[in-house]
Amino acid sequence: MSEERYKKSIQLFKRAAKVIPQGIYGHLTPVLAGPMASPYFTAKAKGCRYWDVDGNEYIDFMCAYGPMVLGHNHPEVDAAADKQRKLANTTNHPGEVMVELAELITKLIPMAEWVVFGKNGADMTNHALVIARDYTKKRKIIMANGAYHGTAPWTGSGHNGILPEDRAHILTIDWGDLDGFNRLAEEYRGDIAGAIFTPYHHPTWADQVMPPKGFWEGVRKTCTREGIVLILDDIRAGFRLNLAGSHEYFGFTPDISCYCKAIANGYPLSAMVGNEDLRISASNVFYTGSFWFSAAPMAASVATLTILKRDKAVEKMNKMGELLKTGLEEMAQAHDLEISVTGPAAIPFITFKGGEDFRMNQLFAAESMKRGIFFHPHHNWFLSAAHQKEDIEKSINVADEVFKEVKRVFG
Amino acid sequence: MSEERYKKSIQLFKRAAKVIPQGIYGHLTPVLAGPMASPYFTAKAKGCRYWDVDGNEYIDFMCAYGPMVLGHNHPEVDAAADKQRKLANTTNHPGEVMVELAELITKLIPMAEWVVFGKNGADMTNHALVIARDYTKKRKIIMANGAYHGTAPWTGSGHNGILPEDRAHILTIDWGDLDGFNRLAEEYRGDIAGAIFTPYHHPTWADQVMPPKGFWEGVRKTCTREGIVLILDDIRAGFRLNLAGSHEYFGFTPDISCYCKAIANGYPLSAMVGNEDLRISASNVFYTGSFWFSAAPMAASVATLTILKRDKAVEKMNKMGELLKTGLEEMAQAHDLEISVTGPAAIPFITFKGGEDFRMNQLFAAESMKRGIFFHPHHNWFLSAAHQKEDIEKSINVADEVFKEVKRVFG
Numbered sequence: 038m039s040e041e042r043y044k045k046s047i048q049l050f051k052r053a054a055k056v057i058p059q060g061i062y063g064h065l066t067p068v069l070a071g072p073m074a075s076p077y078f079t080a081k082a083k084g085c086r087y088w089d090v091d092g093n094e095y096i097d098f099m100c101a102y103g104p105m106v107l108g109h110n111h112p113e114v115d116a117a118a119d120k121q122r123k124l125a126n127t128t129n130h131p132g133e134v135m136v137e138l139a140e141l142i143t144k145l146i147p148m149a150e151w152v153v154f155g156k157n158g159a160d161m162t163n164h165a166l167v168i169a170r171d172y173t174k175k176r177k178i179i180m181a182n183g184a185y186h187g188t189a190p191w192t193g194s195g196h197n198g199i200l201p202e203d204r205a206h207i208l209t210i211d212w213g214d215l216d217g218f219n220r221l222a223e224e225y226r227g228d229i230a231g232a233i234f235t236p237y238h239h240p241t242w243a244d245q246v247m248p249p250k251g252f253w254e255g256v257r258k259t260c261t262r263e264g265i266v267l268i269l270d271d272i273r274a275g276f277r278l279n280l281a282g283s284h285e286y287f288g289f290t291p292d293i294s295c296y297c298k299a300i301a302n303g304y305p306l307s308a309m310v311g312n313e314d315l316r317i318s319a320s321n322v323f324y325t326g327s328f329w330f331s332a333a334p335m336a337a338s339v340a341t342l343t344i345l346k347r348d349k350a351v352e353k354m355n356k357m358g359e360l361l362k363t364g365l366e367e368m369a370q371a372h373d374l375e376i377s378v379t380g381p382a383a384i385p386f387i388t389f390k391g392g393e394d395f396r397m398n399q400l401f402a403a404e405s406m407k408r409g410i411f412f413h414p415h416h417n418w419f420l421s422a423a424h425q426k427e428d429i430e431k432s433i434n435v436a437d438e439v440f441k442e443v444k445r446v447f448g
Numbered sequence: 449m450s451e452e453r454y455k456k457s458i459q460l461f462k463r464a465a466k467v468i469p470q471g472i473y474g475h476l477t478p479v480l481a482g483p484m485a486s487p488y489f490t491a492k493a494k495g496c497r498y499w500d501v502d503g504n505e506y507i508d509f510m511c512a513y514g515p516m517v518l519g520h521n522h523p524e525v526d527a528a529a530d531k532q533r534k535l536a537n538t539t540n541h542p543g544e545v546m547v548e549l550a551e552l553i554t555k556l557i558p559m560a561e562w563v564v565f566g567k568n569g570a571d572m573t574n575h576a577l578v579i580a581r582d583y584t585k586k587r588k589i590i591m592a593n594g595a596y597h598g599t600a601p602w603t604g605s606g607h608n609g610i611l612p613e614d615r616a617h618i619l620t621i622d623w624g625d626l627d628g629f630n631r632l633a634e635e636y637r638g639d640i641a642g643a644i645f646t647p648y649h650h651p652t653w654a655d656q657v658m659p660p661k662g663f664w665e666g667v668r669k670t671c672t673r674e675g676i677v678l679i680l681d682d683i684r685a686g687f688r689l690n691l692a693g694s695h696e697y698f699g700f701t702p703d704i705s706c707y708c709k710a711i712a713n714g715y716p717l718s719a720m721v722g723n724e725d726l727r728i729s730a731s732n733v734f735y736t737g738s739f740w741f742s743a744a745p746m747a748a749s750v751a752t753l754t755i756l757k758r759d760k761a762v763e764k765m766n767k768m769g770e771l772l773k774t775g776l777e778e779m780a781q782a783h784d785l786e787i788s789v790t791g792p793a794a795i796p797f798i799t800f801k802g803g804e805d806f807r808m809n810q811l812f813a814a815e816s817m818k819r820g821i822f823f824h825p826h827h828n829w830f831l832s833a834a835h836q837k838e839d840i841e842k843s844i845n846v847a848d849e850v851f852k853e854v855k856r857v858f859g
Contacts, residue, residue: 063736171609198582325474
């Protein structure tokens with residue numbers, strides 16, 4: 038498609054394919070928008086923009102799939118991380134900053150009585166299941182079909198190399214199906230340890246779905262009544278809907294909540310918070326990792342959370358997201374295309390009516406990338422506090438051309 | 449014990465205990481050497497030294513439990529990481545540095561035909577099991593009793609919240625028991641996916657054990673004959689025995705090897721390498737994480753591996769380790785104490801004859817810490833390339849006083 042435009046990306050990918058399975062694996066796989074229709078490697082990034090290895094510039098609506106909530110290379114966050122790293126980073130003990138960060142988080146998130154830290158989001162979702170099982174002495178976990186909680190065998194995000202035993206105690210409902218949830222709670226009464234859900238449904242290759250009215254209230258009520266540990270996976274949405282937790286945005290209280298991605302503006306850190314009842318189980322379960330107490334990412338997190346609050350970043354991101362949503366809807370309409378913009382304004386996604394095979398999304402993404410706007414074809418997008426009105430307007434203007442092209446190809 | 453010496457550590461720990469289960473959890477738990485007999489928090493680190501929050505200085509024989517292979521805050525490593533981070537770190541794509549690093553590792557480690565990267569050591573050991581199961585379409589995994597491969601439920605490193613299904617297909621032998629290994633291979637013939645071992649046995653609360661003569665040769669032979677994937681967990685020993693992999697040090701070839709800790713001198717990175725046969729399975733298994741493609745830790749790793757080679761660091765660390773071993777043995781003998789110094793010279797550990805309850809180890813560690821030497825009482829130690837002859841000599845001189853005290857208390 039754009040072999041010339043992505044020449045160095047393609048050359049590097051060919052080298053990568055020799056020494057790395059798939060060249061680039063997992064969620065960063067570059068076959069996003071069709072072969073050779075996307076940049077593969079980043080050279081430089083700043084604010085809401087980045088440049089690929091061929092020198093092409095993008096307004097970034099993925100933010101590294103979430104982490105860059107204040108924009109790339111935020112000077113205050115980097116300064117805080119640097120200052121700490123120059124003192125001490127990975128040592129035999131944590132730094133004082135771990136205590137500061139834990140105190141900050143328990144103040145920020147009202148339900149949080151305690152915090153633990155890891156590196157991956159999945160470190161926390163995996164840990165949550167074990168804590169729930171220790172606390173309840175029960176086995177089953179309820180989750181939603183197609184929800185993403187990491188790549189551990191129990192999550193069902195992969196198929197190869199997985200054994201039946203890995204998912205032996207996983208029960209599933211369709212997202213938002215409170216009746217189904219209550220039926221499982223009854224059917225497996227006395228054997229359910231926990232329920233794990235994202236605050237709203239953000240599957241790939243599909244529209245995002247907000248919680249149906251009464252869903253969270255009902256789930257909370259059943260969990261409380263049945264002694265089921267309610268685990269929120271706020272890894273993707275956390276710190277973009279409400280700094281006190283996405284549960285505050287939706288008006289419910291989980292027993293455990295898991296964070297990662299945006300928590301330290303790109304520095305590797307994840308966290309779990311929990312209520313007082315679970316503190317002993319959180320202490321009982323042996324859990325650790327080589328870099329889990331590194332001090333620099335924790336300093337980055339203190340800075341990130343402080344700046345998010347100071348700059349009213351959540352409000353700002355959502356306002357910019359609303360502008361983007363309205364603009365895209367108007368542009369699509371002008372080209373006689375029907376789109377759905379789903380999810381919260383700061384974490385939007387679009388699909389095309391008649392585009393169920395996602396080829397319209399792929400063309401939309403490829404043509405946008407070619408014009409310097411990075412929209413993902415099958416994964417929700419992310420706004421950051423670095424996105425300004427001019428960036429949104431430029432993106433909408435590009436969408437004008439892109440929708441025209443989508444209409445031309447797909448009629 | 450030393451309430452005055454560790455005053456600020458203790459104050460901070462009390463704050464931590466309110467907002468973090470156990471205050472400090474996992475392998476960094478500070479109740480190492482008895483209550484209030486160890487520093488709990490680090491303020492500053494440089495080379496082979498660090499300072500706790502009370503300003504006490506230590507020669508560091510733990511190196512953050514392995515990562516600091518070139519010493520804390522190595523200027524060249526930090527400069528490489530900074531240079532990359534100022535360009536781009538966590539973005540929608542990897543950086544060119546990922547390809548450079550993968551190429552470097554496949555050149556450094558002869559059996560490595562491909563590499564994948566993660567954040568935790570356990571990201572890699574967990575992944576290795578799934579790859580082995582995908583490749584063989586079999587279920588069982590053989591491991592050694594008391595071996596540490598992370599904290600996932602299958603590893604057996606924890607007990608609470610674990611279900612029988614989590615370890616349903618784990619078979620164990622005692623470390624080094626080739627006959628036992630062969631018996632399992634026969635008993636479960638046709639159902640064994642993989643075998644995972646560390647290059648030598650480094651349990652906690654025990655002497656380290658080098659592989660018995662013929663163990664690796666025998667295991668390799670059986671794995672090849674039976675189609676069992678031989679997985680090496682080189683996370684703890686990697687890059688301290690042989691830059692081409694600890695299997696080269698012991699003279700065998702695994703099918704997969706896992707690295708972490710020392711790979712990037714304290715920056716969060718882990719890696720798995722594998723042979724050509726496993727490349728397709730490594731591509732089949734969906735595996736990813738939010739920060740797995742961050743470019744700065746990869747730049748740190750390129751620098752670390754390059755410097756390790758340039759400075760003949762492995763040779764140097766082992767030479768310093770030999771000096772330490774000889775010195776400690778002589779000092780112990782002078783005080784009429786019988787000690788065993790076990791493991792490779794760069795990753796040593798001591799135990800006391802008659803000290804099976806580890807109280808002699810705890811006193812030895814506590815008294816050493818009090819005098820500015822950080823030895824761990826129940827976990828193997830780590831040398832770094834930053835340890836100089838004077839540091840070893842100072843540590844041995846301190847051991848003179850400490851052994852005297854151990855003798856006085858335990859007779």
